[in-house]
Structure formats: structure tokens, C-alpha cells
Amino acid sequence: MLPAMIEVFDLVKTYEGATAVDGLSFTVNPGEVLGLVGPNGAGKTTTMRCITGILQPSAGAVRVAGLDLGLDPVGAKRNLAFVPDEPQLFDYLTIAEHLKFYGRVYNVPDAEAHGAALLKELELTGKEDALPGTLSRGMKQKVAIACGLLHRPRAVLFDEPLTGLDPVAIRRIKQTIKRLAAEGAAVIISSHLLGLVEEIATHLLLLQNGKKVLHGSLAEVRQSIPDLQDSGLEAIFLRATGYDAEPA
């Protein structure tokens, strides 16, 4: 078995006394797609931000491709890509210049050719000279994805990747995520769209109040609630979080 690509050990993150993530541990192996789900305020974004090195864990550790993010942040981040829920692009850089910048950051020898291929895959061909201000939200999201995937990362984190996309783009992004996993990348998707998670994730991690509620492969998660084995993720989510008892 290949070594885990993303490893999280006893992760704790507190904000001025409030605990956002409480002793979380999990791993994501190459080729796995982990769906990170949970109600609002469960700690999903905080977990993602800790894994990407934006937030410093209050306790615990994160390793990416075997490199400790606290000890060797630059080395760990070389293997990582993060696509945030709200794409924030540089105002005065064109799409081609964004790709050029990312190619230079990661020293990608075939940045131009690979960038062009990614733009084609994400249906952005012809927009190379456009500034972000002229793009729709969905297009900006696609640019952020192209930038993230340019260096062929071994671990990719998507935070709500389908927000603001049209049905065609949604299908494209799903295909891209599946391709990444098939090529051996470890993928984490944080999303409220349980249908998306059910469709492309191989594993599920359900968080509530910063703690792990359910974790395992989709089959294992289903088996953990025997009377809901044939139900969709929505029913499992509501049961595990205790919301199924509330009147509709």
C-alpha cells in the first residue's frame, strides 16, 4: 500500500478560547477522494486552512507527502494545491500571466503547454489575455483550479468547488477531480452538496463541533448506520448530526 499523502494527527485549533477543531485525526491516501462534510461551523474550513498552512494548529500536526507542515512548510506546500471557495485572483494579471506566475513558483518546465491543456480542459481557451475583472464567478473558479493543478500536485484540496458554476462547468470539474484521483493524487473536497460527495468521493469525513462524527469509505460509513444502509448520504448526514429528529 502506498504511504498516506495527507496525514492529520490530533489536530486542535482554538480561537480565543473557542475550539474550532478538537483532536481530529485522519489520513488520505493517493487515489482517494475524501468528502469533508458537516453543518455550518463544524470546522471544515478551519481544517482545510490548517492543512494548507494558512492557520497554525494549536496542537497536533499535519504532514503532506511525508513532510511535516510545521517543520518544512515550503517542502510540504510544493506537493499541495488549494482551491478556495471564493476565488481571489490578482486584479491586474491576465489569465496567462496567472499561469506564468504559478509555473514560476513551482518551476514547472512545461508550464506553457500544460497550462494551455488545462485551459482547454476547463473551457477557458481564448480567455488567456482577459483580466479577472471581466470574468464571471464561474470562470474565475476555473482559473483558480487551473492555477492549482498546473504543477501536478500530489494533494489537492477543494473548498466548495462547484459554487457559482453552470451545469456544463460542474460536469467538467467533476471529471477533472476524478482524473486527478485516477492519476494518484489525494483529494479532499469540502462541500455542502452531498450529491457531489456521494458521486465522486471514495471516503467521507463528517465533522460536527470540530469533532469527527463519521469517517471511513462510503461503504463503511453506510454500514455504521445499519437501518440507513440503502439510504443516500443526506439521510446518513441528518441522522449522524442529530437533525433527523427535528420536525421538517
Place this chain on the structure above:
Amino acid sequence: MHPALRYLAYRQSAGGLKHRLSRLKNPRYFVPALLAIAYFWLSFGMPGLAPSRAGDDGHDTFERLRVFIGPGLGLMLAMGWAVATSRPAPAFTRPEASQLFVLPFTRRELVNYRLLRPQLIFLLIGGFAALGSLRSPQLNPLFAGAGGFLLMNLLSLNTMAAALASNRMKNAGWPKPLLYLPSLLLIGWVLGPLLYNYQVMEAGDEGWREWLLNLMQGGSAAWAHWPLQQLALMIGASDLAQFGRGAASVLVACAALWALCMLLVAPFEERALELAETTGRKIEAMRRGGAFAAAAGSLKKTRSTRLKLNATGPSWRAVFWQTLVAEWRIGMWKLAIGVAGILLALAVFGEHFTKSRGVAVFAIGLSAAMGSMLLMMGPRMMATGLHAELRRLPLWKGLPITGYSLLRGKVWAGALLVTPAALLMMTAAVIASLTLSKWNQAPVIMGVYAGLIPLVPVAAMMMIGLESAAVLMLPAWLSSTHSEPGFETIGRNLLSLMVRMVLGSLLAIIPGGLFAIAAAIGLALKLPAPGFAIGGVIAAVALAAEMEGLLLLVGRRFDEMDATPE
């Protein structure tokens, strides 16, 4: 530094410049830019390049001001450290925080990038300093420009060092009061020697230059402020040696601060992201909702107003109420009233404490200048004035409200907010005038004062009404709806002022004539005071009537407008 970050800094600056230049193809940017250039040329370029005039005292004025530059700079450095206690992280933009913190860069590389990024702006500021120095034939534009550029870098490095130090202290769990320690030490360094040097000035106003020089540069300040004086020398250097000393001092200070930055770097991403998101939200609010939304976004908590608004009644009252509440909560009006209160105190007690009639003259000049400025700038001080509210045009157009009601509500509320501060300033000027005048002149002064009292709110109404009218007549030219900060903003404000001045002059013809007739009758009857007072009342009524007509007329223009001013 990582070459990718150098590329990013260069492309961001070049792209921004290209964008701003390319939009000049649009006349609504080109004309204001042309006006701004003309303004700078007339203010700085032409006087600087004109043959030297006898009695030109530009350099003397600068020489007098220069004693303040060193300590002023010291206080600015201290301020940077004080502000850093509430902003304990380097200031990155939202895209930078969102993208760069995830990428494989070291924190030192990120800090160096942040220091490199504003260099083009610093160069432009240096250019403005060079332009400003043209006013004095003794100043060297090259030294002034280079000095301005170096000083901007010094301030930038100081801000960065302060942010990193504050971040480091917070990470180490220092209690909040202790975070102010560096700024207090810096303030002590600047003010300590001045307090030690302070001596009461001898009676009379003669010899104040020597007194000031001794206070600012003599005694303990001579050696304690030596580094600050060297920095100040650089801007107004008249020879290469002087400039070299100043520049060398700045470079040494910059190197020391940069080394401090590199030494103090500690995990800052979390706080920097928070800062970037807060600032980013404010900028977005500014773009979408104007100053009101941006300022409202920074209000931490507030209570609902107890100002009464009836559930039914004319719709303009709802706009009046909304404007009044919003403006009082987030506008500059409390500050204006505070400043007016200080001027009033100066006029009432100034002479008593200083035994100098100069204070009364000073109070008259300052009150008149600030009062006029308040009337002129009142419309732009309104966060919810029409120049900003056009951003919400679809919302206003969607409400069952006429343009007249909207304008009336906005203009009346604005006038009500300008009036207290303007009246206080006018009262300060009148009180100071009474202390300088003979007893038999007092009735005339009081007559003019009585005449001006009704005119102040109507004049405020006129200025706000004209601004609103100008914005509605020329929305694409004068509203701040789509304007990003740029050089042409200065020209746009000048254009707005010009339109208001022309329209204001036209509106003032009839009320001015009526005032003159009433005053002339008063003078003829040897009753000047009642003449001025009655004239003021008549002029105010006439101007108010004219304004009602104007609001009706311009309100129609609002009713005919499309939901997008473009």
C-alpha cells in the same frame, strides 16, 4: 527573493498603471485627468518655472517648517507602532493572502515581496515631492524627489517592522498594554527633549523664531533628535553633501528596520488573512455601497435609534430620517461639532489666557476658513449623499418615491447636519470680532450675525442641493459610482466644485440683490443692524424658495433616469 514574487510585483504594478492609462480613452476619465494635470501645473509647475520673483519667501517658509519635520517624522514612526497593536500583521491584499500563503514561499520572501510591491507608488509620490519643490527656487527637485521616495520606504519598513513585532509579542502572549511599549518609547524620544527644552516665551511676540529654534533644535533636542534632523535635512537639501548625509541616514535606518523585519518574522498568516479579509470586505462594501457601507461595516455594535418616524406620512420624511440616522452614526458630523466647539472655546477664552489679541485674529480667520470649508465640503462629507447613493439606484428606483422626495429628504437632512457646526464656527468668529471691535461697532456685528443665522442652513441646503443636482444631471461624470481611486478623482472633485460654483452664483443673484436692498435701506435709515438682519432673513427665504424649485426640476430628471447611470 523568489523570482516569481518579483514577477508578480512587477506585473501587478505595470498592469495597474496600464489599466489606469488605458481608461483615459474614455472622456469621463480623460477630462477629469486633464483638469487634475492643469490644477497641478497651475499650482506647482508654473510658479516653479516662472522667473524668480522678488520677495519670494517659499524657501523661508520651508526653513521655518523644517524644524517640525524631524520631530513630525519621529511621531509618524511612533504612530506606525501604535497602529500596529490593533493590526498585528503585514498588510496583504485579499488575493495575496488567499493565494500566496498556500504557495511554497518562506515568510521572509513574503515580507520582502510586500515591501517591494508599492515601489511604483513611492516613485510617483517622489515625483509629486519633486513637483512640489518647484515652488521654491532654492530647493532641488531631484533631491526632493529622491528624498520623498526614500522616506516612503522608511515609513513602509517601519510599518512592517511594527506589524511583525506586534505579531511576535501577541504570539508570545504579551498583555495588550505592553504592546504599546515601543510606540511610547518612540513618543518619549520625540517629546522628551522638547519638554525638557520648554521655556515660557518672553512677553510679547518678538523673538518667537529664536524661541522656536531653541525649543525644537537646541539643548537636549540637538543631540537626541540628531538622527531625525538628518532625515529632515534630506527633503530640503540645497547641496549634494547635505542630501548625502540625509540619504545615508535614511539608508542606515532602512537597513536596520529591514534586519529587524527579517529577525522578527514569525507565523503571521492567520492574522494577515483576517486583516486582508476585513480590509477586503471594506473595499468591496465601498465599491458596492460607497462610504456608508464601508464605514457601517466597521461599526462593531450600535443601538437602534430612538429618533421618531411616523408609520404614515410623506415619503420624503422617511428619506430624511434614514439619512439623518445613517449620517449621525457613521458620518463626520460629531467631529465637525467637536472642532467647532474648540474654536468657540478659543474665541471665548483665548485672549483671557494668552493676553494676546493675535489669538482673536487667529480665531476669526480659522473659524471663517473652516466654516466656509464645511459649507463647501458638506456635500462630500455626506456618506449617503447622492454622489454615493447612485450605487443603489436600482433600489431607490424600485421604491414608490419620487425624485423630488428623495432629494428633499437628503438635502434637508444634510443641511440639518451641517448647520450646528457651521453656526458654532460663525459664533466663534463673531465673539472674537466683538473682542477686537469698539463698543459702537457691536450692534452692526450683531446685525450681520442675526442676518447670517437664517442664511447658514439655507446655504448648506444650497450646496448639498447643487451637488445632488450636478450628480443627477451628469451622473457618469460626477458620481463616485464607478470610480476607482486614481489621478482623475482630483479632477472629478474639481469639476464638481466648478459646477457648484457656477450654479451657486446664478442662484445667489436674486437673494443677494434682496439682501443688498434691505441693507441699503437700513443704512439709509441709519439703522444698519436691523437692515442686515432683515436682509438676511429675506435672502434666506428667497434662496429656500429657489432651492424648492430646483429640487422639483432635478427630481424630474431622477424620475426619468434609467436604473444604471451609465
